Amino acid sequence: MASREFAALASLFADDTRAAFCLALLDGRAWTAGELARHAGVAASTASEHLDRLVAGGVLAEERQGRHRYVRLAGPGVAQLVEDLAAAAAPAAGEPRRSLRAVNTGRALARGRTCYDHLAGRLGIAITDALTERGLLRQDTGFALTDRGVAWFGELGIVLPARGRRPMARGCLDWTERRPHLAGSAGAALCAHALDAGWCVRIGAERAVKVTADGERALYETLGIGPAVLR
Template sequence: MTRTTPHDPAAPRLAALAALLADETRASFCLALLDGRAWTAGELARGAGVAASTASEHLGKLVAGGLLVEERRGRHRYVRLADGRTAQLVEELAAHAGPGTRTPPRTLRETGLRHALARGRTCYDHLAGRLGTGITEAMTGRGLLRQDTGFALTDDGLAWFAALGVPLDTASRRRPLARDCLDWTERRPHLAGSAGAALCRHVLDAGWCERVGTGRAVRATPAGLIALRRHLGIEPAALDADWQFGGHRSVTGLPSWS
């Protein structure tokens, strides 16, 4: 008698989720929405280079699949990632996929965008890119953050946030205070969790960083460079060096995601 492996009821759901992200247009929408903001179908269509009707069809599938949620403001329809867990899934899948084929940028604008995303960006509600990993490593080096047994703020780290005037939700059971998120350009972890979100809000509200254009790229301001050196010992040159992967420095070596 032949014994068969029992069917796992999670298999169809996993296959359906994988199918949602198997389309390049839908994947590009999810990556664009990692900036944590809500976008219209027209804005996403222009960014992906597809027709509005095509974008609407793909967005409908992502909403029905639970990866995106829809918001209506007056006559306008906006979409955003469903929650932080969805953002973590998209970012970690992008990191797992790796840089792939190094497609040269087609325009100077695309070259600048790739450089800007590698230098610094938001990953849903926390900082990523060289800026995010640089801050994370500086916090670890100064004893504010531990990475040896998982990500955790130390007592000095909690005091550092308090000295900056950044409130932390230390009692929440819905979201960890600190967790690691693998950065898909730097291939190193950056700080996520409620502490990462609070720090991201602070650097933007305090003018330490500013958004670049309408996407999720961010850069340190002159005041921010001074603040990062003062509070974390980060030198400006460490944030402006060319992106590197696998020992090769290159701006054009970035994945062709935006």
């Protein structure tokens, strides 16, 4: 990549409003322009201008349904870039937050959240550690599911996609835990299953998730993760 293209890409994130949009879209869902405008506290016209830049720069993909404009992150690679930038920009440990709302939001995100299409925070790390300890996931030479790991997914009824351009398993640096959690196709499939099966539910407008009572039982029965770790 030439320096000019690199600078152009970096400039897309060098704005508070555009950064807020990208962080919100890490929940993996498509948002309307109006929803993002309200989330960032800007006028609809201002949001539209910023979204045009992000779409033109390849950071976001858009689709229109009637009068609504939906946008999402352009793909897992972009999501990884945004998460890595968030990790680099995370406040130092012990740095005071500015409001009670910020404190509560930060705690919820640290406890459990979606990172584009996989689980992150203490929840994501706990699952990753449990998979590794049980020999279902290897981390010694990069992330890789073992044969036992593939079988474990099948036992839960989770269909893993055929091998493609996206890796089956890879590590994604967790910006709150500062350790890698499971991403890739396997991480996405597990996250989708956790939400569909009611193990986790989304909470608030942010991308935080909360483990339900059913989820606590399922995670203990399948991976031996104690409830205290998830709260």
